[in-house]
Amino acid sequence: MLSALRFRAGQAVVIALLSALVTACAAFAPLYDRAMQQAAVAVTLQEAPSALRDLQIYGPASDWSQLRSTPDELLGLIPDADHLFHEPVRGVSASTKLDLDLHNPIVGELWWRAGQCEHVVVTAGSCPTESRQIMVSENEAQTYGLAVGTTVKAKPSTLVVDPTSQEALFVYYRIVGIYRASDPVWWQGLQLDGLAGVATSEVPRHDVWLTDESTFASPTPLLSQERPWVGYRLRTDAVGIDDLRTIATDLTRLRAMLEDQTSAGSITTAGDDPSPNAYTSLPELAGQVEAQIEQGRITVPLLLCQLGLLSLLVLWLMLRAATDQRRSEVVVARLRGRGSAGARTLLMRELVPATLLGVVPGVVIALIGSWLVRTYFLPGDPPFELPPGLLVATLAAVVVLVLVTYVAVVRVSREPLGILLHRTTGHRPGWRPGIGDAIAIAVSGAGVVAFATGSLTGTLALAAPALLSVFVGLLLGQLVPPAAARLGGSLLQRGRLRAGVSLLDASRSVMTRRTVALATVAAALAVFSVCGVVVGDRNRELAAEQIAGAPAVVELQSTSLTTTRLAAVESVLADLDPEGMRVTPVVRTAPASNAIATLAVDPLAFGRIALFGDDAPSQKAWSALSAGTARGRIPTIATGEAADAKADEIEVHGVDGVLQDATRVAVVDRIPGDGPNLTVVDLATATKLAEPDYESSISLWFASEDQKFIDEVTTELAGNGVYAADTRTLAGVRRGLDSSMASWSLWLGGVVGIAAVLLAVVALTVLTVTSWRERAVDLTALRMAGVDRRTVARIPTDAQLLSVLVGVLAGAACGVIGAALTLPDIPLLAMTPAVDVTDLSIPWPAVATTTVGCLVVLCAAAALLGRSVAAKVRYDRLRETA
């Protein structure tokens, strides 16, 4: 066996390299899939607000049960999860009603959390250490005129045992410190300050008071909504996909258990949600990751299977050439009575080790590839892992490699001895597919027909592009030689020697059939992959524009009355951008989550700044919007359900949340930055009809992501008591969409496309190396027949170029058809957007560029290889056939 391998060491190396590529494709899929899963977990958890990803467990409200419980009772509810969370923080909270002898009490919360003073900045006084000592925020001290040493009174629980006692009426707290909020991550979404002086539903608020643990013990009476609390901060760097699945299951179980306790009556359920509960969105975040994983299960196998198929095709061609070279050894075996089984064993013992030699390097290539993508491509620093799928994929690759070798070997070993004794198999230009070719054509053709008739669905349907290209490639490989023979003969009769002989040479060479098939499959895969990458990129951009609405959008805090805020906004913008060229306010009114929302905008500025793309309303529609009311009806542009109404007389929500009559002046497919059902009205007209109230929110839409200008505007607004709550940018939304398994798996298409073309070059080289002698003899015979040297030198190149040209053009067509058939089933975005902006049209410039790229690379390779064959033409070649 070793001596056989050594005898054709170069060939064994090529076979091993090809099998390494097949194995690498198979092994890389689970590695990449796993790395993407880990990256998806990391990105999802890192981008989720701490309030969503962390776990907070509240115990039952003590005032309802009249039993004071402690946070220690909540520890240990999550088993075996210590390594996923930081040390749990214990705490107790309660509702308070600060009584400053004003008209209304000021509501807020009182908190103790272990170690709390290390996570705020104490600007005056000290940390509370005794019962009923508190720290208040700087903002609150300033708003309500409080200072260190002040004593305030607050009402305890409304459910008191003895309502006549003084303690039942008030609890007195002494202010011992003033703090400034910091370290929001540690506080797990608890907003400490910024509330004092702000009213919700006209109820004034105070900031969070921080107190000592002893406050929540006797002699302090049970406070309203007094609840023990435990906070678990997630260690995002320690959570992998398996941990996330486990913890999500545990948390779902915990929630169910707490709900059962509540419904079983052990905990009272009356009042303002006094029951114990676990607050976290980890199960939902895990669900999001699982949805992405499902998407990855479509795209990654789709691309890698097709590359693997191409590698397998090349390996198959190589093995056919290798077995053809071993015909004499088969003859030796058969002559000595070994029979076809013995001959098969002889070939298998030589070729299977060569094929399997590539398995380990293939796995190593896959590991290196996964290291590269983990290190340089995927975010979240996914860990090195050997998923169980790796072993399965490697074993599957081994089985496939052995099967392919067997199929290649069995063909020669079964040939009758009399035929084997001929030095080479005959190649005739007619329609004469071998059994293997016929089976491959029939199977792939049946697959294409099944797909076209809708019988091939699900994951199998994803093989349609590969099946189509294999079918077309093999079919063309059978059709081109007879066509070339006919055309070549015709050209010869007309005296066009070079073209005629080149075509006849192409028709005779077995390489023509294989080159056409290879070029077709490679070009199809390259074009299909590029289509996937470009269409995915385009759709993420469109989705980002739809989600963001504008290059930058700043949502303003909704804690002050909208009329006041709008006035402040208009004043600031009139000063900083009087023409409305850089920023415009948008007032959004949606009284209920399922109601058709209304956007009140400055039509001209909004039309300029909002990212409508090709869906922008006409200038006439914008003008009609700002024309003012007619017969009491406000002009509106509608989309979604509002656009579907039969009559143009519709109702829209005014900025006060009340329905008012409107006239539809235009309908559009979508409004950027919002949901599917929307009406747009002129802000000036709408505010004349009604005053915006707390139902409305205000956002600022910027024409560019000019952070300096955005800061200037928000700072100026803050000076007027209007604060920015949240900022979203087009680039940020795009980054978010790019950081998904849908995106990462599609980018794999770029690698696959390049690999397909390079693989085709390797295959052309292999085909040339294994057939050059036969071709050189043919060409030498032409020289003997009087054809001049220059013409003979061009013949192999011309013949190769013809095959490549036909194959690449057919492959490009297959790639386009495959993309058109399959792209609707490929997940392009991590989640289905509220407004569908999907555009699956074929990216023709990219298709053309890829096709030209394939032609250039493969034609250059074909030309070089053709020249190398021509260089082998020598008269003494004819002796080699004697």
Next chain:
Amino acid sequence: MNGLAIRTHGLVHIYHADGHDVAALSGIDLDVGAGELMGLLGPSGSGKSTLMSLLAGLFRPSAGKIFVGEHEVSAASTKELDRLQATEVSLILQGAARNLLPYATPADNVRFAQHAARSAGMDLPDPEVVLEELGIPAVADHPLSRLTPGELQLVAMAVALSTRPGLVLADEPTSQLDHDARDRVLERLATINRAHGTTVVLVTHDPHVAAFLPRTVTIRDGRIGGEGRSGEEYAVVTADGFLPLPHHVRDDLPPGTLVRFHPAGDRYELVPEQRGVEDE
């Protein structure tokens, strides 16, 4: 194993090529005794190699029967042919290298050739013994690329003889060899023939080789055209009564010549008609 006799009856073989039928053999009746050393002569394309291939069971005749020993080769199944080739009939192809695994040493090649026979339960000599018989024990473990053409041919013979077959068929075993190597090959074939009683049929173009052989059969145009025994040339009457003319009288008796046979005692006289004289 003792030598195997060969008997063919009405052997016809037709090749189908490019829509045309070409008769390679047209009714060959041949008897070769067990333990004979015989040569097949004839010009290129006369059908010698086809006859060898049919005798070896490489393909089936279009018509007629072939018996090798007790086996009817022309009717044998693939399995029977495999067993026959493994144990009783060895064919040496023209060109020594075509009979050998290129990456294996001579000893390994012999071992490989013996594998099927050993599996069938035959007790065979070690490869070293076989190579010793052929006079090339020194090259047992040499790579084939280092052997001379003569040594290579002897290795090919060793491989063919390693299973102690009853019949050895050798196609041009001395072509492309110098005189010394040729004589060495012939001498070894004759020795094996004598020592083991192996029937040996070889194809040759070489008159020196033909002269060395006790019996030669000349194939011409797919028929037996003559036979030589101990240097004497004979014409052979076929089963259907045809008598091919010896080559050297063909110029005197061109196609279309009318001849008469006249019995003359224990002989026959062949008298051509003088067509022109008769007409006058």
